[in-house]
Amino acid sequence: MTDFILKDLDESDFLEDFSSGDNNINSFLKNLALSNQKAKLSKTYVLSDKINHKAVAFISLSASQLNTGDAKIFGMDKIPVILLGRLGVDTNYQGKELGSFLIKVALEKALEASAIIACRLLLVETSKDMKNYYLEKVSMGFEWFKDKKQFSTLYIDLLKHEENR
Amino acid sequence: MMTTTHKKKEIEKKNFTENLFFHLDKDLILTSEEVERLKKSFKNAEVDPKTKEFFQSAHRLYDKLKQNNFTISLEEIQKE
Numbered sequence: 001m002t003d004f005i006l007k008d009l010d011e012s013d014f015l016e017d018f019s020s021g022d023n024n025i026n027s028f029l030k031n032l033a034l035s036n037q038k039a040k041l042s043k044t045y046v047l048s049d050k051i052n053h054k055a056v057a058f059i060s061l062s063a064s065q066l067n068t069g070d071a072k073i074f075g076m077d078k079i080p081v082i083l084l085g086r087l088g089v090d091t092n093y094q095g096k097e098l099g100s101f102l103i104k105v106a107l108e109k110a111l112e113a114s115a116i117i118a119c120r121l122l123l124v125e126t127s128k129d130m131k132n133y134y135l136e137k138v139s140m141g142f143e144w145f146k147d148k149k150q151f152s153t154l155y156i157d158l159l160k161h162e163e164n165r
Numbered sequence: 166m167m168t169t170t171h172k173k174k175e176i177e178k179k180n181f182t183e184n185l186f187f188h189l190d191k192d193l194i195l196t197s198e199e200v201e202r203l204k205k206s207f208k209n210a211e212v213d214p215k216t217k218e219f220f221q222s223a224h225r226l227y228d229k230l231k232q233n234n235f236t237i238s239l240e241e242i243q244k245e
Binding site: 002003004005006007050066067068069070071073079093096097098101103104105107108138139140141143145146157159160161163164165 | 216218230238
């Protein structure tokens with residue numbers, strides 16, 4: 001039985017062998033995630049093998065905001081959000097529910113953060129290929145926002161999550 | 166010849182220009198149509214049963230993680 005540990009990314013994690021099949025995702029984890037974290041630009045949580053510290057999956061979260069332009073919601077022209085900017089699963093572990101597991105972790109982390117500094121949405125930026133996974137394959141509460149170029153933006157209302165968990 | 170500090174700065178500059186994590190921020194300005202859709206979504210408090218089950222599962226799983234010092238097996242992940 002493989003035991004994993006979910007932890008903040010640090011120098012002890014072995015990232016060299018990580019491969020999600022997406023070069024942008026791999027490159028982010030191997031080259032930018034830790035420096036971003038040290039600069040307080042994003043926070044990365046890694047699911048690692050407890051014995052050899054090899055990373056098998058990760059998510060990166062940061063604070064952001066939605067600008068409502070000339071319109072207002074609740075009298076505000078900006079909505080505070082948590083951005084799930086990156087999610088990656090190693091190819092050896094794909095199809096084993098780790099993506100869904102990490103969304104659950106992201107939801108709970110976002111809710112913890114919103115108890116200290118309010119944020120209303122968990123926002124996900126995904127490739128159009130993955131859009132249906134988030135919207136249909138598993139009912140995770142995602143709603144569609146917009147498509148732009150090769151990306152889709154989706155969100156979960158954290159208030160709905162809080163009231164229904 | 167490029168100094169070490171210069172090289173380091175060049176690498177940092179390259180890293181930041183390639184930091185795709187933030188490319189979405191430029192697109193986070195909503196159109197009036199998107200704002201209306203969001204308002205409607207905020208007003209609708211209904212959550213379908215499958216989504217509700219997902220939300221509850223997230224809460225159970227996270228509680229379990231906290232109780233076990235954030236250690237979990239693949240089997241437990243798949244079970245939940």
